[in-house]
Amino acid sequence: MTREVQPRSATRLDSYVDRYAARTKGMTASEIRALFAVASRPEVVSLAGGMPNISGLPLDVVGGAIYDLVRTNGPAAMQYGSGQGDPTLRDQICDVMRLEGIDAHPDDVVVTVGSQQAVDLVTRIFCDPGDVVICEAPSYVGALGVFRAYQADVVHAEMDEHGLVPDALRQAIAAVRASGRRIKFLYTIPNYHNPAGVSMAPQRRAEVLEICREADILILEDNPYGLLGFDDEPHRALRADEAEGVIYLGSFSKTFAPGFRVGWALAPHAVREKLVLAQESATLCPPSFSQMAVSSYLANHDWQGQVKQFREMYRERRDAMISALEDLMPAGARWNVPDGGFYVWLTLPHGLDAKAMLPRAVTARVAYVPGTAFFADGFGAQSMRLSYCYPTPERIREGVRRLVGVIEEELELRETFGTIAGEPHGSVERGYESPNTDLS
Amino acid sequence: MTREVQPRSATRLDSYVDRYAARTKGMTASEIRALFAVASRPEVVSLAGGMPNISGLPLDVVGGAIYDLVRTNGPAAMQYGSGQGDPTLRDQICDVMRLEGIDAHPDDVVVTVGSQQAVDLVTRIFCDPGDVVICEAPSYVGALGVFRAYQADVVHAEMDEHGLVPDALRQAIAAVRASGRRIKFLYTIPNYHNPAGVSMAPQRRAEVLEICREADILILEDNPYGLLGFDDEPHRALRADEAEGVIYLGSFSKTFAPGFRVGWALAPHAVREKLVLAQESATLCPPSFSQMAVSSYLANHDWQGQVKQFREMYRERRDAMISALEDLMPAGARWNVPDGGFYVWLTLPHGLDAKAMLPRAVTARVAYVPGTAFFADGFGAQSMRLSYCYPTPERIREGVRRLVGVIEEELELRETFGTIAGEPHGSVERGYESPNTDLS
Numbered sequence: 001m002t003r004e005v006q007p008r009s010a011t012r013l014d015s016y017v018d019r020y021a022a023r024t025k026g027m028t029a030s031e032i033r034a035l036f037a038v039a040s041r042p043e044v045v046s047l048a049g050g051m052p053n054i055s056g057l058p059l060d061v062v063g064g065a066i067y068d069l070v071r072t073n074g075p076a077a078m079q080y081g082s083g084q085g086d087p088t089l090r091d092q093i094c095d096v097m098r099l100e101g102i103d104a105h106p107d108d109v110v111v112t113v114g115s116q117q118a119v120d121l122v123t124r125i126f127c128d129p130g131d132v133v134i135c136e137a138p139s140y141v142g143a144l145g146v147f148r149a150y151q152a153d154v155v156h157a158e159m160d161e162h163g164l165v166p167d168a169l170r171q172a173i174a175a176v177r178a179s180g181r182r183i184k185f186l187y188t189i190p191n192y193h194n195p196a197g198v199s200m201a202p203q204r205r206a207e208v209l210e211i212c213r214e215a216d217i218l219i220l221e222d223n224p225y226g227l228l229g230f231d232d233e234p235h236r237a238l239r240a241d242e243a244e245g246v247i248y249l250g251s252f253s254k255t256f257a258p259g260f261r262v263g264w265a266l267a268p269h270a271v272r273e274k275l276v277l278a279q280e281s282a283t284l285c286p287p288s289f290s291q292m293a294v295s296s297y298l299a300n301h302d303w304q305g306q307v308k309q310f311r312e313m314y315r316e317r318r319d320a321m322i323s324a325l326e327d328l329m330p331a332g333a334r335w336n337v338p339d340g341g342f343y344v345w346l347t348l349p350h351g352l353d354a355k356a357m358l359p360r361a362v363t364a365r366v367a368y369v370p371g372t373a374f375f376a377d378g379f380g381a382q383s384m385r386l387s388y389c390y391p392t393p394e395r396i397r398e399g400v401r402r403l404v405g406v407i408e409e410e411l412e413l414r415e416t417f418g419t420i421a422g423e424p425h426g427s428v429e430r431g432y433e434s435p436n437t438d439l440s
Numbered sequence: 441m442t443r444e445v446q447p448r449s450a451t452r453l454d455s456y457v458d459r460y461a462a463r464t465k466g467m468t469a470s471e472i473r474a475l476f477a478v479a480s481r482p483e484v485v486s487l488a489g490g491m492p493n494i495s496g497l498p499l500d501v502v503g504g505a506i507y508d509l510v511r512t513n514g515p516a517a518m519q520y521g522s523g524q525g526d527p528t529l530r531d532q533i534c535d536v537m538r539l540e541g542i543d544a545h546p547d548d549v550v551v552t553v554g555s556q557q558a559v560d561l562v563t564r565i566f567c568d569p570g571d572v573v574i575c576e577a578p579s580y581v582g583a584l585g586v587f588r589a590y591q592a593d594v595v596h597a598e599m600d601e602h603g604l605v606p607d608a609l610r611q612a613i614a615a616v617r618a619s620g621r622r623i624k625f626l627y628t629i630p631n632y633h634n635p636a637g638v639s640m641a642p643q644r645r646a647e648v649l650e651i652c653r654e655a656d657i658l659i660l661e662d663n664p665y666g667l668l669g670f671d672d673e674p675h676r677a678l679r680a681d682e683a684e685g686v687i688y689l690g691s692f693s694k695t696f697a698p699g700f701r702v703g704w705a706l707a708p709h710a711v712r713e714k715l716v717l718a719q720e721s722a723t724l725c726p727p728s729f730s731q732m733a734v735s736s737y738l739a740n741h742d743w744q745g746q747v748k749q750f751r752e753m754y755r756e757r758r759d760a761m762i763s764a765l766e767d768l769m770p771a772g773a774r775w776n777v778p779d780g781g782f783y784v785w786l787t788l789p790h791g792l793d794a795k796a797m798l799p800r801a802v803t804a805r806v807a808y809v810p811g812t813a814f815f816a817d818g819f820g821a822q823s824m825r826l827s828y829c830y831p832t833p834e835r836i837r838e839g840v841r842r843l844v845g846v847i848e849e850e851l852e853l854r855e856t857f858g859t860i861a862g863e864p865h866g867s868v869e870r871g872y873e874s875p876n877t878d879l880s
Contacts, residue, residue: 013710014710014711015684015708015710016658016708016710016711017710019566019624019658020565020566020714021564021565021566021567021568021571021590022568023564023565023568024564024565024566024714024718027565027714027717027718027721028717029717051519051520054515054518054519055515057514057515057518059510059511059514059515060511062510062514062518063506063507063509063510063511063514064507066503066506066507066510067503067504067506067507069503070499070502070503070506071499071500071503074497074499074502074503075494075495075497075499076699077699078494078497078502078697078698078699078700079491079494079697079698079699080491080693080698080699081699113553113722113723113726113727114723114724116722116723116724117722117723120721120722120723124461124463124464124589125460125461125463125464125467126459126460126461126464127461128461128462128463131461142721142724145720145721146721149564149718149721150461184459218456218459244455253520257518257519258518258519258520258728259516259517259518259519259520259521259727259728259729260518260727260729261723261724261725261726261727261728261729261730268455268456270453270454270455270456270457271454271456274460274464274467277467277468277469278464278467278589280585281467281560281582281585281586281589282553282556282557282560282722283553283554283556283557283560283701284554284556284582284701285701286553286701287553287699287700287701287727287730288698288699288701289699289700289701289729289730289733290727290729290730293729
């Protein structure tokens with residue numbers, strides 16, 4: 001079929017530019033987004049994306065389970081469902097959370113369109129413009145985007161190799177309150193942090209819970225990677241020790257597959273009621289078909305055995321990345337060794353700027369996400385997130401080799417001409433003391 | 441498995457009550473929602489819901505198409521996709537819209553989680569608190585909920601049997617502008633209106649477009665029922681004659697099945713870019729699996745033949761409802777005869793209040809939605825929405841019989857005691873002149 005309408009130029013004027021809501025000014029294309037177009041070219045080794053590698057999923061099992069679902073329960077799977085989500089799936093979600101020590105009732109679970117939508121709905125019901133969300137430094141780029149879209153202010157609190165630093169949290173709370181602003185919640189990713197790659201130590205968890213209890217601050221615990229540890233039993237969730245003060249977010253995107261967009265929020269009862277109203281307003285209900293497909297997969301397949309396979313695959317890739325970094329990286333670069341999840345946080349030798357360097361890296365056919373994407377305040381230019389979840393071990397090593405080539409060129413330029421891209425930006429404006437972007 | 445946590449009482453205090461965002465005050469359970477629990481009991485004939493009847497869908501065809509999808513394209517269907525939606529599906533969506541005279545490019549389409557999410561995203565990018573959305577009187581309850589959740593003010597403009605009344609639109613625009621407020625868009629359902637059951641006449645369409653062009657007002661054209669006309673070719677969309685000033689919303693919920701939650705927005709290019717950013721913030725991307733399942737169904741099945749079957753089924757049910765109303769309703773009740781879609785708008789004899797009468801109707805085992813649900817200003821108490829989409833013709837007739845019994849009791853009470861439930865509420869506060877809730 002011919003299309004008579006031509007694609008329009010992206011550069012023409014936007015006749016609606018004066019009519020958007022104030023919040024829309026905060027909706028800008030993220031640094032990750034701009035990268036996707038380039039990084040998806042086959043010749044580029046992308047260490048940028050956070051796509052899980054689902055090639056190990058048994059397609060015949062999944063296809064068969066969904067075929068049976070349509071044949072036996074198609075009219076329900078294809079109909080509108082409850083705004084809160086499918087009751088059977090919510091029951092299974094409680095079984096999943098039990099692996100992290102959470103004892104919950106399915107009545108307090110709300111199914112969402114991926115856990116991204118859970119972040120959106122929680123922010124929607126809590127945040128007025130100018131309210132403050134405390135986030136780790138660095139924090140998940142997708143959550144920062146949500147907070148910005150609701151015109152909430154992000155205040156970062158430092159992390160180290162044991163996760164969020166309690167004293168930094170105390171200082172952030174005190175500073176925000178001294179400024180007269182309201183803190184709506186602490187957003188934290190305790191396990192296999194995106195992008196920092198670290199987990200919150202057990203003693204830290206107790207301390208963070210205690211600080212938030214005392215300061216009467218709600219915790220938003222985002223946990224997409226909790227079952228993807230390489231060595232240990234799953235860490236105990238913050239929610240396991242505090243039911244009233246924590247909203248817990250989970251997802252099947254990394255333990256099963258992201259294309260169904262099934263995540264959830266577990267919330268105190270009154271908050272749960274608001275979340276359901278927000279969900280009904282946003283979508284009427286999450287997709288019945290997706291939910292019942294996930295439910296059917298969980299019921300008919302050894303999903304925990306599958307997660308074990310995923311963990312082994314990701315560990316092998318983590319090993320490939322770490323050994324390549326150890327073999328090839330020049331002195332002065334520092335990184336952490338994650339014990340689960342998808343990410344390594346790498347800090348460049350002093351004076352290098354990961355954001356400024358990115359175009360040269362892409363020219364050298366390797367992509368990463370500059371650290372600035374993970375800060376609301378421009379910090380992080382000396383760092384980058386490297387993900388090992390998607391490429392093969394061979395490609396990971398090749399990607400690191402290319403990256404090292406670019407870094408070495410930058411170092412040579414720096415020696416020849418002095419600082420090449422200026423000091424990392426944002427180092428003056430940042431709202432916290434000495435954030436540690438070296439998490440190793 | 442035993443559950444050690446008890447379900448909590450819904451009546452306990454909400455310890456978060458002082459912390460919600462201002463917008464959350466506008467999120468309250470709708471009248472439709474409160475009805476669902478009652479109306480879903482099997483002994484109740486529900487003329488309340490808007491669920492399409494999808495029992496005619498060929499489950500073997502759908503199941504087979506999805507099985508093939510998983511086997512041949514599973515890794516893509518289960519992976520993250522584009523925030524804008526699947527390119528193949530967006531191409532097919534353009535073919536669907538062509539049936540209503542729309543010549544569009546897939547690059548201007550954004551896939552959403554049902555068209556409900558499209559209403560949410562459009563409102564998100566355009567409406568600051570206090571901005572005005574002009575809506576028909578009555579209007580879709582789910583859209584009114586979105587506008588309330590974004591703290592936009594709804595101003596109604598009268599409809600009659602030919603749809604939105606141009607003079608009422610002119611007056612609403614003038615009144616809002618005189619008050620110094622900003623109009624962000626006109627929200628309209630031109631075809632087989634929910635809940636009014638009427639379609640906008642062709643001459644009206646040209647006039648409404650001209651008024652909005654002249655006043656520089658964006659039109660949000662919501663069209664879930666456009667292909668479900670009983671007699672005619674599909675009406676020509678407003679978007680077919682105005683590309684820059686109209687955002688068009690479509691859905692597969694009524695032409696295929698709602699459980700996939702696949703709808704879309706077709707928007708001017710610059711607006712489309714904002715919608716994609718809003719979608720990425722809200723969900724990262726709409727569900728790949730749902731989109732590819734719908735795409736596969738469209739490609740491998742005579743979906744237009746299926747829609748023809750749906751139309752014949754709904755016409756039979758419309759006939760059953762209209763003939764029952766004609767046979768049984770007492771003098772003074774008035775209703776329209778829809779030529780498509782799911783709904784009849786019925787206005788009770790003078791002095792009766794549909795909202796006050798509802799508990800008695802449910803006791804008599806019939807449910808409907810009181811007209812007040814479809815007004816932002818409390819108007820509509822004398823009217824109700826009756827839907828004929830889901831029950832069988834026999835059940836529809838039985839439902840009308842029960843409803844007539846309740847109305848006759850009310851009339852008797854009124855004769856004996858005078859007005860029983862007060863005059864319809866809201867008749868003083870409404871913000872427009874003489875809205876016509878009698879659309880017949």
